[in-house]
Amino acid sequence: MSILGNRVLRKEDPKFLTTGGTYVDDLPLEGAAHVVYVRSPMAHARIRSIDTSEAVSAPGVVAVYTGDDVDLEPMPPGAPFANPAMVRPWLAKGVVRFVGDMVAAVVAETREQAVDASELVFVDYEPLAVVIDPEAAVDNETFVHEEAGTNVVFRIPEDFVSVGMAPPEAATEPPGLFEGCDVVVRQRIVNQRVAPCPLEVRAAASLWEGDHLTHWTTTQAPHAVRGSLAQTFGVGEEQVRAIAPDVGGGFGAKIGGYPEELLVPWIARRLDRPARWVETRSESMLSLGHGRAQIQHAELGGTRDGRLIAYKLGVIQDSGAYPGFGAFLPTMTQMMLTGVYDITKVFFTDISVATNTNPTVAYRGAGRPEATAAIERMVDIFAAEIGMDPAEVRRKNMVGNDRFPFTTPTGTTYDVGNYEATLDRVLEAAGYAELRAEQRRRRGAGGPKQLGIGLSSYVEITNGIPGSEFGSVEVLADGRARVRTGTSPHGQGHVTAWSQLVADQLGIAIEDVEVLHGDTDLVPRGVGTFGSKSLQSGGVAVFQAAEQVVDKARKLAADLLEANPNDIELDKTNRRFHVAGTPSASKTWVELAQASGDEGLSAEVDFAAPGPTFPFGSHLVVAEVDTETGGVVLERIVAVDDAGRLINPLIAEGQVHGGLAQGAAQALMEEMCYDDQGNPVTANLADYEFVSAAELPSFETYSMETPTPINPLGAKGIGESGTIGSTPAVQNAVCDALLALGVRHVDMPTSPIRVWRAIEAAKGKK
């Protein structure tokens, strides 16, 4: 019987539960100097002078470096098509551009000495005007990068048309976009900046042995780190070993390329001794990339009987001071613009801008949650406008099952879906009719505690950046199997899931499969773990490698047993190959591995999926809103998710749970705030509203499994769906509770003060 699809307990857990994981900061590194960065307290300022003399002579200090010391080319913008003048120096040169920008590196014998000495670096700043509000940044006369002469990183569609990425007719809004609409609703929506907050902050440690570098780092993509290091230091990739040991969460923010991490080997080389760095949480809040940060202007039009016809979304994307992947997020928003709906006329624009804030990066969902949040909010506003049940409007406009593969007006081709079934299922599981009845009852009674019911139906893109992923399987002389994978798990349970895939193919025990990952010397190639890509790329590679190993073993067994390979069967129960009908003539994995000689019994696969996959689902949230205080209590979160075939439902469910919590957290509580001078006001975990167990209910989750034809496992990604679906469901629930009070929209986070103000404002209007 296959073990695929079983709730296998994780092999990873015993270590974490008994000795704890081995994270970068847990690794001993004999003789390492400690690095602490001095960061700018100003959002935008010219550096008049830096006085390091006191720091240099402080106890234990080995060296202090400033921007002029670093003999490396500045880092180019991390976003394709970005304004090339928006480069990032390794340490600030002449100007600081956000609170947290690095000004100097202090290196000392101990961490404490480095911290103490960092306070003795005196920087004379001349304050400059700041650009904080992304909308104002577009036409501002103050530039984050003077050399660029603009704050605009790029514009969609114009800049994409000019490089040939979009056809010329895409450059302008189609005439008569909203023609034929009885109703057009408009809303400005803020998809606020949030801090990803993996529980482990960033850390790096570097050791040069001659021209060979070993670099340990908290990353989701060690092979990419190897590439960056080789390039930065002008050495061959074979001279660099990048290691991601246990990594305490990433959520997109640890995909990598931060100067903090890449400077550590520069310092180690310069000092000719190992060096290490670990940030504090307060530093991490300032300088680990932030997520989301879009302002959206949405318009949705349709008929009075609920048919959606046209949709327009204009995005302003805050990219922060040094545009990286954050600037690029709107392209993902554009891809997923119309969500699960068949809306034929659309227009999308984006202006990605630089501001004097921390750069934005990918964060769980990366551009897709922003698309879903916009359309799902707009569908509710539209439903309210025409007086139709929001579930009904959704149902009327969903792409039907007979339409797949379905190409959207922004050119995205959805593989396969069953959208309406997820809606039906979530409504039934939640008891929708009864919930609406209870809501009516409370509205009628007019008490302070009103009920809100929020829906969201989503489809999202996973494995969205095409490419291949590496996987290999080798049967060892003792009959156990060794897997090497290019994915780089940091909580996703690949060791267990990949073991299942191999154990299932080979007919060996899960315990007898070893999985190597996160070390570029042990795994020759790899892409890493992000974008919900791992199972459908790396998992498939491992699966196919296992199939090939079985084939090889079958041929070898045939040779040894002097039979035709077609007559050889793998008896998974007894873990041996035998001639069909003659179980006694058999060879075990051990015998075959030993007989395979120098060639060994192994296979390598680089699996490139023919396309991305599109998980989907519907979420329903029940929230109780206290209309006197603005307080919101999440009573229920019901989620139906379809990520194709599940290999380990226990792990998949865990991914959904984490996603639901992060989505609810954004909708309800979390926001990374700057004041108008660019001072962060939520720059530690006491001020930032990181969601805890106390604000969440237990989740009611259901899975559907519609296999995708895109890969042989039929699997899609599940890492980000929970966040994508739950964010608008929570926001819609809060808004729904207030609908009868005349409130049409509350931006996220729907904190008590925002909710209360919205209620008061609506009272004023009445």
Added chain:
Amino acid sequence: MRVKLEVNGVTHEREVEPRTLLVYFLREELGLTGTNVGCDTTSCGACTVLMDGESVKSCTVLAAQADGRSITTIEGLAEGEELHPMQRAFREHHGLQCGYCTPGMVMAAVSLVTESPDLDETHVREGLEGNLCRCTGYHNIVAAVLDAARSSREGAW
């Protein structure tokens, strides 16, 4: 200054700087890196250990304050190969993903259940408010703690 304390049943005597935090004493002096640091504002609970059986955030206790006390960290929870019921429950309920919050979360949960074995879901959620997890959404952690509490009431602890 000199401190003498018992950690996971072993007595250690060491010279420390007065400002040394217990968590760094454990991690750097004793090499017990299971206890993690996740913040600098006493907010996350990744550093939670037991001091004389009660949970404390070891980033907010000086090594000097632990003088003469008995400390239990995640490394000292299992009896040899035999996992503590709380550790077992976390595994069975998939109460961990990246594992970073886990040692602190497990220690906080042990203390919570020891104090009030009769707790319900709300009590667990409120009791663990000071222990943050970014990966699990808490659902499976809560289930694990409730299950372990059940086993403790049945006398399995």
